[in-house]
Amino acid sequence: MTKKVVSKQGAKKAPSKAKPRKKSSAKKVSPGWKRKVWSISWKLGVIAIAAVSIYSIYLDQIIARKFEGQKWHLPAQVFSRSMALYPGAAVSHSQLISELKLLGYRKVSNPRQVGEFSASRTRVDLWRRPFLHPQGDQAEQRVMISFDSQGVDSVVRTEDHRQLAVFHLEPVLLDRIITGDGEDRLFVKAAKMPPAIIEALILVEDRSFYEHHGVNPLAILRALMVNISAGRTVQGGSTLTQQLAKNFFLSSKRSLVRKAREALMALIIDFRYGKDEILEAYLNEVYMGQDKARGVHGMGLASQFYFGRPIAELTLSQQAFLVAVIKGPSYYNPWRYPERVQERRDLVLRLLMEGEKISVAQYKAAAESPLGLRKSDRPVHQKLPAFFAVVKHELARRFGDTLLKQSGIKVYTTLDPMAQEAAEKSVKKVMARLGKNIKQLQVGMVLTDKASAGIAAMVGDKSPGYKGYNRAVEIRRPIGSLIKPFVYGTALMQGDKYNLATPLKDRPITLKNGQGKTWSPQNVTRKFSGEVPLLTGLKKSMNVPTVNLGMAIGVSSVATTLDKAGWREPISEYPSMLLGAVNGSPLMVAQVYQTIADHGRYRRLSSITAVLDKDNNPLPVSNIPQSQAMDPATNFLVQYAMTQVVQSGTATRLGKAFPGKVLAGKTGTSNDSRDSWFAGFDERNVAAIWVGRDDNGKTGLYGSNGAMAVYQNFLENRPPISLRRTPVNGVVNAHFDRTTGKAMEAGCANTIALPALAASYHPAINCGEPLSWWQKLTGG
Structure with a gap:
């Protein structure tokens, strides 16, 4: 049987029965969301920890620079002269008491502690404070100071009844020169703070200060609950360390970011530094009030600001007040809201009592005592624009331009606070009287300390506190007859030709210069006497005899005498110079008259005695130049002649105002009564005063009724000490x-x-x- 062959291409597949797909019984499981969240979280956590760590390292560096370097730029402290007391010192009983009150000493019946004194009619029993002196630390000391009619008779140490050769009072802190952020503070070590202040601070502000590590979570939580309950902020949870971190490094703006940064910095500070160091920084940093444009920081300065005395001398009540005011210096301003302050102070005292830091009796006594605030009219810092301008200039000249930028320097000056106060009072009173009839009248005044050649006081404007043009230093006006003592002094050097009785011609005279111009000087009286003794020519300030004398001895010789006495500006050597055609300032006049007052010895006037760096080491400085400008014997004759000016010459009014006092002086008036001058001295101070107009207009004033009136009023405010006319060899x-x-x-x-x-x-x-x-x- 023949089989039928079918090609592959042509073959048809037999339909097959498709098998149905099985359905999945469950969805495929993905990584869990928890695992993803955890993965992201720990990664973010590592990043956050790294970021916080890096940020903490950054903050740590900032904190380290602040704490281990210079925590604050401490303003330069400027002090007055330190009053020296020794047998024979030209300081009266009343002047010492005024100085002690200015320094904040308390008058009591019997001194029992530092900062107190008692006084009888001729003695002062003083318990002096310890203080830093340019020559080294001065320990507290109790002394008995006795006085006689000439000044200090003796200074005896109470401890062993030993008589001291010299005894210093602490200088007055005049001001602090602020060059930085406008913050003002006076650093005090924690060890020098009264214990009650530290105990009260911890009780009120941070009870667990010594237990926590910079942040107190329980305090924060407690404050949060209280604030929520009250519906407003009534309690804070910040520790002292957090407050310090905020004050040092952060702004006062409230935000969660700033608060977190504050807490982190507090943890770092607490980790790096000890509690005592943190506490000391807080006590010197905390904001305590406002003194006009200056912020008052720290307990040390607050003590001076509110009470006018060192913190170590405050009463328990006053110490409690300082802690009380921390909560709100404006809200608890004691001069504006005394009731609020008393209530807050009493709370602090009660906490001290409940904390068993003080007894019930101490609490009651402190709560019933007044605060004892500084009088509002007593300044914390002195307004001394004219003097401080000279100080700054001298600092730059002797120590360099950058000195004031250094932190913590101490400048000791020559200023006498009592002389300055008397000078300012006299200027205000006399200029107000003279200014009623003479418009635009101004004044410049310089006082020196006769013994030290230091500038004791300076006023540069009829309004002494005005900071502007300083007429004591900057004006250049003809000094008139103030030059005459140097004309007569030059002649008296030639003892074989001239003495105080030598007759001088007082007849009309005409001088001609090289250009053919003539000059005929006249006496103020427009009269001539023929001849007058040399002494009369000076004490009556007669022009014609002075010109005749000056021409005889030579104009250049007079210029040389003036130069040796300290005149450091060019002098035109013309005959008119003999009558004061020489332009100068009160400071320049004070310099040359200081030479006469100082037995003919020239010493350059200065405003600074010493400067210490932040570690209290003295800065090296060159010696002040000095030389013998005039023979002491000749100078004695000039001094004598100047006492006669006051006794029976052009300054007779001054002598009559202070009978029994030996004073020396010289009046001066420029042409047309444009400038009124006076220069003179007692045993303590040399004065040089100018009164005139800035526009050089006529004033109608002579030296005797203008500038001398200022000096006379000065002596009424600061009674003079008679010149001691001790014999001089020769x-x-x-x-x-x-x-x-x-x-x-x-x-x-x-x-x-x-x-x-x-x-x-x-x-x-x-x-x-x-x-x-x-x-x-x-x-x-």
């Missing part, structure tokens, strides 16, 4: 004929007794008759 009490000025023997008729140079005093006649050889041999 000076004798001589006798001269009143008419001829020739040397005479004592007892002759028509003679006058005057001091004279011993080397040139040779009386050749005995009451009109020549001395015999025997009289010459035996001296009579």
Whole structure:
């Protein structure tokens, strides 16, 4: 049987029966969402930990730089002179008491602790504070200071009744020169803080300070619940460390980010540093109030700001107040809201009592005591624009321009706070009176300390606190007759030709210069006397005799004398210079008159005695230049003549105002009464005063009723101490004929007794008759 062959292409498949697909009994299982969340979370956690770690390292570096470097830029502290007390010191009983009150000492019946004193009519029993002096630390000390009519008689240490050669009071802190962020502080170590302040601070602000690690979660939770319950923020949960972190590094803006950063920084601070160091930083950083444009930071400065005394001397009540005010210095301003302050202070005291830090009796006594605030009219820092301008200039000249940028320097100046106060009072009073009739009248005034050649006080404007043009230093006006003591002093150096009795011509004189111009000087009275004694020419400030004398000795010789006395600006050597055609300032006049007051010794005036760096080491400085400008014997004669100016010359009004006091002075007036001048001194201070107008207009004032009126009022505010006219080698009490000025023997008729140079005093006649050889041999 033949089989049929079918090709593959043509073959047809037989239909097959398709098998149905089995359905899956369950969906395929994917990785669980929990596993995914966990995977993402731990990765994010690692990233977060790394980020926080890196950020913590960054914050740690910031914190380390602050804590281990310079925590604050401490302002330069500027101090007054330190009052020196020693036998013979020109300080009166009343002046010492005024100084002690200025320093914040308390007057009591019997001193029992540092910062107290008692006083009788001639004695002061003082318990002095310890303080930093340029010559080294001064320990607390109790002394008895006795006075006589001349000043200090003795200073005796109470402990062993030993008489001290010299005893210093602490200087007055005048101001702090702020060059940075406007923050003001006075650093005090934690060890020097009263224990009650630290105990109260911890009780009120952070009870678990010594237990937590920078952050207190329980305190935060407790504060949160209280605030939610109250519906407002009434309690904070920040630790002292958190507050410090905020104050040091963060703004006061409230946000969760800032709060987290604050907490992280607090943890780092607590980990790196000890509790005592954190506490000290907080006590010196905390904001305590506002002194006009200055922020008051730290407990040390707050003590001075509110109470005017060091923190170590505060009462328990005052210490509690400082802790109380931390919560809100504006809200608890004691001068504006005394009731709020008392309530808050009493709360702090009660917490101290409940914490068994003080007794019930202490609590009651403190709660019943007044705060004892500083008087609002007593400034925390002195407004001394004229003086501080000189200080800054001298600092730059002697120590460099960058000194004030250094932190923590201490500048000790020559300023006498009591002299400054008296000067400002006199300027205000007299200028107000003179200004009623003379518009635009101004003043410049400089006082020096006769013993030290330091600038004791300075006023540069009729409004002493005005910060602007400083007329005490910057004006250049003709000094008028203030030059005359140097004309007469130059002549008296020639003892063989001139003495105080030498007749001087007082007749009309006309001088001609090289261009043919003539000058005919006149006396103020427009009268001529023919001849006058040299002393009269000076004390009556007569122009014509002065010109005749000056021309005889030479204008250049007078210019040389003035230069040696300290005049450091060019002098035009014309005859008119003899009557004061020399432009100067009160400071320049004070310099040359200081030389006369200081026995002819030139010492450059200064405003700074010492500068200490932040570690209290003195900065090296060159010595102040000095030289003998005028022979002491000749200078003695000039001083004597100036006392006669006050006794019976152009300054007689001054002498009558202070009978029994020996004062020296010289009035001066420029042409047309445009400038009124006075220069003079007592045993303690040299004064130079100018009164005039900035536009150089006429004032109608003479030296005697303008500038001298300021000085007279100054002495009313600060009673003078008589000049001690101690004998000088080379000076004798001589006798001269009143008419001829020739040397005479004592007892002759028509003679006058005057001091004279011993080397040139040779009386050749005995009451009109020549001395015999025997009289010459035996001296009579």
